[in-house]
Amino acid sequence: MKRKDFIILLWISLATAFFFFFFFNQEMTLENFAITFLISAMYSFIIGVGNGVINEFLNKKFPWSEETKKRAILSIISIVIANFVLVYLCNYINFVIIQKVATTERFFGGDYNFRNWFMINIALLISAFLHAKSFMSELSKTSKKEVVEQKLIAKSANAQFESLKNQLDPHFLFNSLNVLSSLIDENPSQAQKFTASMSKIYRYVLEQKDKELVTIEDEIEFAKTYCGLLKTRFEDSVNFIFDVKEDYLRKFVVPLSLQLLLENCIKHNLATSSKPLLIRIFTEGDTLCIENNLQIREQIKESAGIGLSNIVQRYSLLTKKNVFIEKSEDYFKVKLPILSEKPNPASIDTKSQDKAYERAKKRVKEIKGFYGNLISYCTVIPFLIFVNLYTRNNYYWFWWPLLGWGVGVASHAFQVFGIGISWQEKKIQEIMDKQKK
Template sequence: MNRKSLITISWITFFIGTVIFVFFTPVKTFRNYLVTMVISALYSFTIAVGNGLINDYLNKKYSWVENTRKRTILGIIGTLLVNVVLVFFCNYVNFIIFQHRNSAHFFSGAMGTSNWLTINVALLISAILHAKGFVEAWKSSTKQEVVQQKLIAKSANAQFESLKNQLDPHFLFNSLNVLSSLIDENPGQAQRFTASMSKIYRYVLEQKDKELVTVEEEINFAKTYCDLLKTRFEDSVSFDFNVNEKDLKSYVVPLSLQLLLENCIKHNFATSSKPLHIKIYSENGNLFIENNLHQREQVKESAGIGLANIVQRYSLLTKQNVFIEKSATFFRVKIPILTQKTTAMTTQPSQESMAYQRAAKRVEELKGFYSNLISYCLVIPFLAFINLYTSPQYLWFVWPMLGWGFGLSMHALKVYGIGKNWEEKQIQKILDRDHSKNL
């Protein structure tokens, strides 16, 4: 119980005490006003502090978010027991000690009715406090989750942009190296290479800002780039394209083939007597780039931008991995073909968004149950009061109490029932299966 809560209880005490004194106290004296305030404080502070302590204890032991069911069950049991004990204590002090009534009739007659009504009012207030604590806990949790997912998405986007921005200088640097070699070897080819390079670089600029491109676009660009390489290496390098027609409309990361082709050239020597054969083909939903191995000695350590860039970009876009296979005779890279134009930066938040929607739906279900419980605790005591005041010989309020109570029990089973975990597991399985199909 904090200072703010104690101030609130004091105001409630003052309000209730004043109302009782003005409307229900026949003799208006200052002494009676003080007595009314003391009795009001007895009920307000005893019941409020008792409920506050049990709530604080349960909140420390069990989280509303992580242990919702256990927290709710223990809250109901604890609140019921605590309020019954506290109400009996307050009524005993009020009726038996202050008013000197006969203790033999404490559980019957007017005192018994007062016990019943006071317990229901206390339970109503407790239910409101529980509902308030539950909603605040879930709001706080969902806000933190949304902020966390936004930070993850922003971080992933920033990382992805950083990887894509490596492509411009990387491609330009390597192309200029090729051009530099051609100027000495064959100035005519160097001139044609320069013209072709400008067309290819335009494609690089157009595609680098895209997260995915179609396999068809990437293959067409790769063929143009291969023509550029043929300009320099002539019959020392050969290229074989064999991509299934059905895979052309699927997606890969942009410039992946260009980087892998460049990687083949960079790490292997090619001569007319020992040509370099490069194959690009698709199989089982994957795109393969394979070359025979004529590994050259590296004068200086490679920057490792090509393969590392592709691996990192795919890791941000999908759970499917890029596989690299090397033997004594060949080197092969397998990159996944994505069947839908979705990325991790849109798919992941989407899945989290659906999880958030399920959580929000769960909150609404629980709020509905608490609203039903609060209405029950408010309406049934009111009906009981009307019944006992108008026709105490026939307790008709028992029937709506039992009927509504049964409906409330069914509502509780629906919200906290055993089958709920099974339902949530099935929903999660469907989401995971759909997510894997999309990728």
């Protein structure tokens, strides 16, 4: 326990001592106040420190945020057993050792049962408050931690996404200038046309590179223009086939994905008029496919691997759907997932997270309700016992609310932490699963 906790226990001891000294003490002497203060301090520190140590031990071994159900059950069992032992210990020291108003046989014989039970309820109140406070504190810390973590994840995802998109601009420009450099030597007139077309295409690159997703229609139109540039350079050595269903044109893919894959086809394969390279762009299921016949070119310099890896990483930040790569002896195919809507890269699982949050919120509300019920029980019942005993009524009516409400608290605990709603949900799910078979 912290130093602050001991100071609080000291103030509680002092306040309790003043209360009993002025209302239940016949001789107002300094000696009597000192004795009252020592007895109050004994109760406060033994019960307070005992409960505090148990609470800290449970916090370390069974945190509320990780093992809520197990922690709640252990908390209930521990506070009942611990406070029973601690109260009997304090009362024994007080009445048998310090005040010497009872013998050991009389103390355990039943004469002090009501006093012990009254003190146990007071101790349960303090302990329940400590555990409820611990639960709310842990819940608050966990919530703040999760918010910070989600913000960091969002910032990291956005930074990573921006970094990936920024690769496209210099990458496209570098490859286009390589093509232009080759054309200047081979066909100067075609190089002029290529330069004009390249400026048009580069405008599209600048417009789209800041977007997370673009429509397949826009990407196909851009790819056709880019294929026109490649045809300018390779003429009959490269052929293109576009077979994209109209139903998919308004759906989405990552921008410049086709351009990067078309570059890869040209870069890694031989293309001659006698052995032309055939590139097909078509839809297959919920994927946009780019396929080419394999005519592998020997690479003098190792590839930087920007194209395909860039696409894979950008998709991973936007969706759980994977980019698939198929390779055989005859062809190489890349399947890009077609997305029906624009997701947020920092919150791919927003819907599932919202459902999980609602379930967690409902669970927290149930647990808070139980602890509210328990604290009320531990507050009101000792007060009723005190009133019943203080009025010296021979009829001990406090047993009725004590037992009746106690059964209600036990039933509430059983519902929240035992066979309750979660059991019903599991049985419903089991029945639904059986009906599906």
